[in-house]
Amino acid sequence: MRKLKLVMVGNGMAGVRTLEELRKIAPEMYDITVFGAEPHPNYNRILLSPVLAGEMTIQDIILNDLQWYADNGITLHLGSTVTGIDRNTRSVTATGKGGETISVGYDRLLIATGSTPFILPVPGNDLPGVISYRDIQDTDEMIDAAAKYRHAVVIGAGLLGLEAANGLALRGMDVTVVHISDWIMERQLDRNAGKMLQAALEKKGMKFKLSAHTAELVKGESGRVCAVRFKDGSTLPADLVCMAAGIRPNVALAEQAGIHCNRGIVVNDTLQTYDPRIYAVGECANHRGTAYGLVAPLFEQAKVCANHLAMYGIGRYQGSVTSTKLKVTGIDVFSAGDFSGSDGTEDIVLHDPGAGIYKRLVLKNDKLVGAVLYGDTKDGAWYFQLLKDGQDIHDIRDNLVFGNSHLGDVGHKGNSLAAGMPDSAEVCGCNGVCKGTIVKAIKEQGLFTLEDVRKHTKASSSCGSCTGLVEQILASTIGGAYQPADSTNKPVCGCTDHSHGEVRRAIREHKLLSVAEAQQFLDWKTPNGCASCRPALNYYCISSWPHEAMDDPQSRFINERAHANIQKDGSYSVVPRMWGGLTTPAELRAIADAAEKYKVPTVKVTGGQRIDLLGVKKEDLPAMWADFAKAGMVSGHAYGKSLRTVKTCVGSEHCRFGTQRSMDLGVKLEKMLFGMWSPHKFKLAVSGCPRNCAESGIKDIGVIGVDSGYELYVGGNGGIKTEVAQFFCKVADDDEVLEYGGAFIQLYREEGFYLERTCHYLERVGLEHVKKAVLEDAEQRKALYERLLFALQNYKDPWAEIVEDQAGGIHKRQFEIIKV
Template sequence: MKKLKLVMVGNGMAGVRTLEELLKIAPDLYDITVFGAEPHPNYNRILLSPVLAGEQTIDEIILNDWSWYADHHITLHTGFTVSDVDRVRRVVSATGSAGDVITAEYDRLILATGSNPFILPIPGKDLKGVLAYRDIADTQAMIDAAATYKHAVVIGGGLLGLEAANGLMKRGMQVTVVHVGDWLMERQLDDVAGKMLQKSLAERGMQFLMGAQTQALVGNTDGRVAAIRFKDGTQVPADLVVMAVGIRPNTALAEKMRLHVNRGIVVSDTLQTTTDARIYAVGECAAHRGIAYGLVAPLFEQGKVLANHLAEFGIGRYLGSLTSTKLKVTGIDLFSAGDFQGGDDTEEIVMSDPFGGVYKKLVIKDDKLVGACLYGDTVDGSWYFKLLRDGRSVSDLRDKLMFGESHLGDVGHQGQSKASAMADTDEVCGCNGVTKGAICKAIKDKGLFTLEEVKKHTKASASCGSCTGLVEQILMFTAGGDYSATPKTKAMCGCTDHGHQAVRESIRANKILTIADVFQFMEWKTPNGCASCRPAVNYYLISTWPKEAKDDPQSRFINERSHANIQKDGTYSVIPRMWGGETTADELRRIADAVDKYNIPTVKVTGGQRIDLLGVKKEDLVNVWKDIGMPSGHA
């Protein structure tokens, strides 16, 4: 049977994911041709931030290398921009960088043209040193600039802008973030979480100008940007300006083809354009029911439906997506999903601990969780997202909801507990739709022992990376002793080759007092560490040098950030911190007074030489912590 001709315009994540899904179910149905404007195979655009920060290389973020296209008999034209589509003759014309033109006929056409960064229409926008942040070329230009110049200004305090600012700061630049809003990431965070985020980033050295409106970019005699001027007449120096003020669906080709465009290329539930049934649109360029999605999970969901339709099964329908956000600045934990702002018809459950760097806000409507905003403790983000997506009543969980899936989120401290508690059908990687069962099966059948092997065989954690910790827990839970016994001296994590004992000895021998100094002195592979090593290093610092080391609340274990442990009877255990069992008469008096004042039924000495107050009522927790005046949770 003669194969149909499928042409795809765009070589990005959403489009190639569509081809991957299609090849799984109908590998011999089409001759496939792909046009990509960039000179690269498909790569993970989400991981450009770690590349900018020096944590990963370009090669490490390639999703489908050149051999993948060859192995699947896909004709790939990189460096070619599609300039025209003749819908009558069904011919695509593309122009290369040298001006050469090639054509391809199609029976079915996929438009996966993505989006374009929005550039502020202000004087000076065309100066040298003014960049967007969208692709590998932009990222490389910023890396090159950081090697020569000193002052960077990022316009936009949203998700992308903060990732760019963090990466440039890690490259040694002095970075100022200019944001027109009152708090950072106002589309993903409420004002409390946004201001906590700003405080945390400011402590790292990032500078902010909030509520500032850019008027013009000022150049020097060489035609390069030298400063940024604001509407109030003030200005700040800038050798590099990065505009991260939003994206717009790339609909130029679709408009030229006279397809229906409204915010994006308008598509039906089968991702067919409403103008021409032979033409499909997927990804950031598509507008489905009035929404153009910019996050990877919904784009992959679209790709699966589109592949199903191209395979002539015709049973898939895309009905829209619920999205969540996780910031990819290493060491900053935040998560949001749904209607986290709330309104007059909603209820809010809020826990705020500014000193400890933890904030949780859950929004409930009609006994259902409709929104969540988490800062500092995001271990239960995936659980909240599942409750949001399932739309189940949470009336029976209300008293426990704030404390997480295991009442207090202690699974984040215990590591394997969350993995063992999950059902095989539970989704682990939302981007790629990978369940716990699929990961466990791959680990057992293929003998996988590392995160990279799991990524390669299942694609779990290969996209946005927000599920990496959970995938590692499943790996430890499934592989067991084989996983932990691989090296003779087990490294703390993938960020370093050093083991726990070596880190502790180095902290003591060299009197290191901050996490950043540990990472620098011991040559950490990733500049900011990860959720595994940061809490351990923070603990080693404050236990070795309790009066001098700088405690980082964001890097504490979840059990230490939450300050108490829930018991089976619904009461709580509070264990004040005591280094090596040492305490003072004043501390003992405060503990004794709290026991009497709040009728705490049981007091015992733990095996770790600490005093454990058992049976504290939930409503008394805040006052107990306040009266004792000692950090708690160090069980």
């Protein structure tokens, strides 16, 4: 039997989703040809913003790579523009990427040309430096411009405009967002929520010019745009102007072919145009007077369209009730229905500016008809379901604004949102995945983990905001068989439902650069966190984004803030650093002088081969630090979750049994690692021979010299429960000790949970995992080592600030720290 020929014009998310659905139900019915004007395979357009911000790469957002097309027998023409549709001969003509003419016949044609950006019809809109923000090429142009120019103006304060502004700001540009309305995102948020979002974005450095009407774009001497002039006569400097003022259905090709269009390609409930052989889906289609721009409706269209292309003859697309759940530069917002209210409606409002929370529920005749949420959006899916189903909320009205978790069994059986959701409820907005799709995949594919669900359904694989809901669905579907990502997948503390792993992943994937930003992004339950979560968040930020994240001293324990260790009587101990356990008469003299000058009651040699001055008064600390700093001695981080000491024996420098220069290597290690923060305290030791006088067998990294080089041991500690280090590898020389040891340390820094010692980290991930990353993959090992060195480069110890105060007074910052 001859296969029918299906040609698709457009290679975007809606069109390719249609092909995915079609291949599921009729894999052998069609020979499929796809024309894509861009040179890239199908990608997630929603995630262009993280690419612009430098948080993701183009490869990260590819949905279907070239191999997928090949595996499904799809002929793909990338970089090819369709120039005509001949409905009489049922053929499509295109210009290929090499300029050649391509002609393909069809039995069915699917138009999925998407939309085009709206360019303001003002003088200068065609100048160099004026671009839209719609595809990968636009993104690349903005990245290039950000590297060369200073001032950017983004016209349009919808989601796309704000994300463009955020990305350009993160790349160092001075960005102003221009908007014609009185508040930002007016199509998704009411005035109060819009103003709250604006205030939060202004704190991040964004500037706004609202109620502004652009008159012209001014040409500079170089021929490039140099300014934006407004109708009131004011101007803004602009080396780059990004038009993000809306989109229009791309119907030019359809109109040329005589297909009926009216603000989109007009389609019926089966997604057919007036020509029954031609279908249209996505942003280019107009169904019952509406052209949809959100992912979920487009994917609903794709499923119905695929059903009719497969000639099943069932299924109708009857339109979509849409909701918007977005994360705008790390801030959650949600809206659905008539959130601004109209005649006959009434509002329930919760407005807490201090906590950054705003909820407005719009009711009519005991039904929820609209909702807008800012800051706390976890109940958005539940509100949306109430709205879609038209449920009577009379009995739960008093508690409605507080969300689903406060209702118990009233109007919603069980405490799990997932259990009460219908199969049609959307779970993942980024990929248009509903609950029924997830449940079906779990049951049919035998899925047990979050990663399995992501792989088979794409739910939770993009922005991650639906992760908790996906996990609820897993748990409610398979009960006790549900397998969390790891055995430690419990909340960091009572301030959040997120585990350490989820928090680390969010900070890394979404480039969260401060404790406050992380708390806001992750829906922290308490406004300021607690003593358990704040140090963890601070560590995850500074270790994930060295030299970029904001280190918050108030999120550290006092011994890290003060560079001294508080004792049980309220006094402090100070341990000047002696590199590798070595010292000099001058250093010893400085220690003795300090002990006498400040009347230190106890001087003790520590187990890490250092000298501890115990009983120092709080008010004497800054002056003592200054004395040691002038003597060239530092404290480093001998008291925090950081490098403690590198213990050494005398090695072959002096010992008749020594095989390697342990003191020399110990100094190298300690100086390389100085300034290193880690999930927990980190200790090393270097023994010059197998006699192991430096006790290397119970250190986080133990180095033991042998005739042919060194043996490395990892994961030991001498804490409450002594853990013997495990043999890791054998290396030839000092440089390999630094590289292999440094790679292990960086892997632990990147994967370890806060307050997790190396022994517990190895117990959780397995030694084989670490060996595979460090020993078996030379490229990954070098990359880990380089990331460690990058994190440690240009480190300046706060003690050095004291020396800068030549007048001999107490340095202001150090004094503020010690006051705590």
